[in-house]
Amino acid sequence: MATISEIAKTAGVGVGTVSRYLNHRDTVSAAKQKQIQTAIEQLHYTPNAIASQLRAQSTNNIGVLVSRISNPFFAQLFDALERELHRYGFQVMVMQTHDDPEAERRFLDQLKQQQVDGVILASVENSDLLAQLAPTYAKQMVLLNEESLQVALPTVSLNHYQATWDALNYLYDQGHRRISYATGGNYPSTHHGRSRTQAYLDFCQAHGLIIDDQLIFAQQHTLTDGQQLGTKLSQLAPNLRPTAIFSNSDEVAVGLINQLQAQHFRVPDDIAVVGYDDQPFAKFAPVPLTTVRQPVLSMAQVAVDQLLHNLGKINTPALQPDLGLQLIIRKSA
Amino acid sequence: MATISEIAKTAGVGVGTVSRYLNHRDTVSAAKQKQIQTAIEQLHYTPNAIASQLRAQSTNNIGVLVSRISNPFFAQLFDALERELHRYGFQVMVMQTHDDPEAERRFLDQLKQQQVDGVILASVENSDLLAQLAPTYAKQMVLLNEESLQVALPTVSLNHYQATWDALNYLYDQGHRRISYATGGNYPSTHHGRSRTQAYLDFCQAHGLIIDDQLIFAQQHTLTDGQQLGTKLSQLAPNLRPTAIFSNSDEVAVGLINQLQAQHFRVPDDIAVVGYDDQPFAKFAPVPLTTVRQPVLSMAQVAVDQLLHNLGKINTPALQPDLGLQLIIRKSA
DNA sequence: TTTAATTTTGGAAACGATTCCAAGGAGGCG
DNA sequence: CGCCTCCTTGGAATCGTTTCCAAAATTAAA
Incomplete structure (x- = not known):
């Protein structure tokens, strides 16, 4: 060379x-x-970029942490983040935590060793760890779609509480009184305060719906998880079976619908399903999915804007695109 | 610091x-x-990893080039590649070309400047460029699912010709005589020799099927492309309309089915559809998709094995997992 | 033509880690 | 107690770039 x-x-x-x-x-x-x-x-x-980075004390690399890139929501988000960061001459290093707190810790450490100029966290599993790490990262860290209670960090947040409430309300208005809930996180241990779960609990309480731990499903991520969930639901005694289910992920929702149909349940007539994200294939599901759309593009823009602003690379945080969540009504509920 | x-x-x-x-x-x-x-x-x-990389003249970084990470096939593939590379202490830098030869050139250049120890190309748009670049990369480059005619490069290749032939044969056996073909690449300009396209052309010729340019669709990638394709097909005069279509991508196939159904065509009765990849949601499509499964995991393993072997990081190329492609028969054909 | 002002140039120092080499120290053996 | 061996240690040199400073070259001014 x-x-x-x-x-x-x-x-x-x-x-x-x-x-x-x-x-x-x-x-x-x-x-x-x-x-x-x-x-x-x-x-x-x-x-040799390495040499120049050493000398310049800056790499023009940004780390992005997602839980799983094969989750279409994160894929889209990453796509948008990358596009946006490229516009400013940054390169992106993506890492997947697969919802493993230990992996999260390891990757954040690696990113730091790699001297990334900043990090966008689109998924955080262990917010204690975060609180511990954040000070050493200072302003070069942006939380996207996550919130830390322990430490004040630049954050791009949407009103998931409201969106969840609205979706549940939509189901309620259609007469559903026994509504199940599926989340990617844990329950009830950590993240109990996460806004979507909180909204669910609050909603049930406010409308006098029973909160039945049998109706709450944690660690649901994939199509396969959704299928298994479908099996579980179909095995419940008819009087225990929910008439609707709110899933925090479109993937789970689609797997669920598939399995329910296989067990000869009708969607939405027997069981209504609402998903989350509006992932690309949501409208191509066996029953086009009613779901909460996340404004992926705007989210990415705002996060990058925020980050670059904090890094002093950009003056105006300027644009404040619409970060509203929207219930997209299709056929599944 | x-x-x-x-x-x-x-x-x-x-x-x-x-x-x-x-x-x-x-x-x-x-x-x-x-x-x-x-x-x-x-x-x-x-x-400071940068300093140590400079001194060591090695980064432990591997670059992976895909066309689009939001294509579930590539997401899965990347996932598997990353998992495998992590096992050997490598980090992965992924870049998306979005099928743009210019971006491809730029990214390969960037990866080189970043001193990656190796590159896995899971998508190549411009193989002339490749031929030009390859010598400077030498052995640290592996072609995955791609072949270069111009230059001898370590390559992991599957028999797509055969798989395509078999799929077409399956359609033929069911009586289809007018079979349409959708590809992600160009037609007829570049990559005419690409094995899937070649198999299609050869198959038609061998069985005396007319090769009608109206039945060949290039640059088809996404769900939306598939939808538009559906519209096009439905607008063809009945006697020109194919009775089956072979799509090089499940995404396109699903979008297509959706649109065909919307136009009140029955799948597979009016039009049969065969996809490619067996992407995760293929079996959750409105009509469970008949498709050619790519052994993503094995592909990743072999590619990484090959690369590490070439880098001298590993002795035995040892394992030779099954890289067979398999036609998964579901309901769409 | 001389002097001053300006532009262009070469090369040393620095970034932070690793490795090599020589030297210091500890311990063993006679 | 002296000598040899072996282990541990400090620090200089190195990786390839950028930047700073002083010197050289060029141009402008007188």
Whole structure:
């Protein structure tokens, strides 16, 4: 691998001059420009970003933490984040936690060692850890769709409480009184205060619906989880069976619908299903999915804006796109 | 940010000793170990990976190039690649080309500047470029699911020709004589020789089926593309309309089915649909999708194995998992 | 032509880690 | 007690870039 000083030697100039030429930092005489250029082509020179990052004390890399990139919601979100960050010349390093707090810790540590200029957390499993780590990251960290109670961090948050409430209300208005709830997180241990779960609990309480632990399902993430959930529901005694279920993930909802249909339940007539995210295939499900749409694009824009603003790379946080959540009514409820 | 020499100073030892301690490289006396450890905790030291990478002339980073991570097939593939690479202590940098040759060039260049130890190409748009770049990358490049005619590169390849042929044959056996074809690539310009397209053309020829450019659709990638394709098909005069369509992507297939149903066509009775990949939601489609399953896990394992072997990080290429493609017969054909 | 002002240039120092080498220290053996 | 061996240690050199500073070259002014 050719280095800058080899280029300098072959071109018969000093290293400083080559560097200046490469970065268009200062004027370099036309003659030397040509010499340098030919040397570069001759030796197939490629700058070593690592060295330059070390010297510059900045990498132009941003870390993004998601729970699982094969979750279409995160895929879309990552896509949008990347697009946005590229516009500002940043590169993105994505890491998946797979909902493992230990992996989360490890990856945050790795990102720090890699000297990323900032981190966007689109999924946090262990907010204690976060509180512990946050000070050392300071302003280069943005929470997207997550909130930390322990520590004040730049945060992009949507009103999931309200959206959940509205969705439940929609079900309630249609006469549902026995509503089940599926979440990706734990229950009841951690994150009890997470806004969606809280909204569910509050809603039930406010409307005098029984809160039955048998109707609350935790750690539900995938299509397969949804299928298994369907099996569980279908095995419940008819009088215990919910007439509707609110799922925090479209994936789970689709798997669920599939399994319910396989067991000859009708959706939404026997059991209504509401999902969350409005993932791309939601409207292509066996029963087009009624779901809460997350404004992925705006979320990404705001998060990046926020981050770059905190990094001093951008002046105006300016735009404040609509971060509203919207219930998309299709056929499943 | 604390550095290793600050640690050394606070602990009252030399930098070399700290480094040795950190890397468990040599024995360090118990007393100094304790001093160093306390200094580390006191100063919140985090090693600077950039510096160490510069010195070591190796980053332990592997680049992965895909066309679009929100394509569930690539998401799964990336997932598997990452899992596998983590096992060997590598980190993964993923980049999306969005099928843009220019982006491909740019990203490959960036990866090189970032000094990645290797690259796995799961999608290549411009194989001329590749031929041009490959020599400078030498052995640290693996083609996954792609082939380059111009240059010999380590390659993990499946028999897509055969799988396509088999799928078409399945349709043929069911009496279909007018079979449409949808691909993600271009047609007929580049990649004419790509094995799936070639198999289609050869199959038609071998069985005396007309090859009608009106039945061949290029640049089909997403659910939306599939929908639009459905509209196009439904607008064809009945005698021109295909009775079956083979799509190179499940996403397109699902969008297509959805739109066909919306236009009151029955799948598979009026039009049969075969997809490709067996993406996670394929069996949850409105009509469970008949599709060619790609062995994502094995593909990732073999690619990583191949790469690490070439890098000399691993001795035995050993395992040769089954890279067979399998037609999964469900309801759509 | 001389002097001053300006532009261009070369190269040393720095970024933070690792590794090599020489030297210091501990312990064993006679 | 002295000598040899082996283990532990400190610190200089190195990786490839950028930046700063002083010197050289060029241009402008007198």
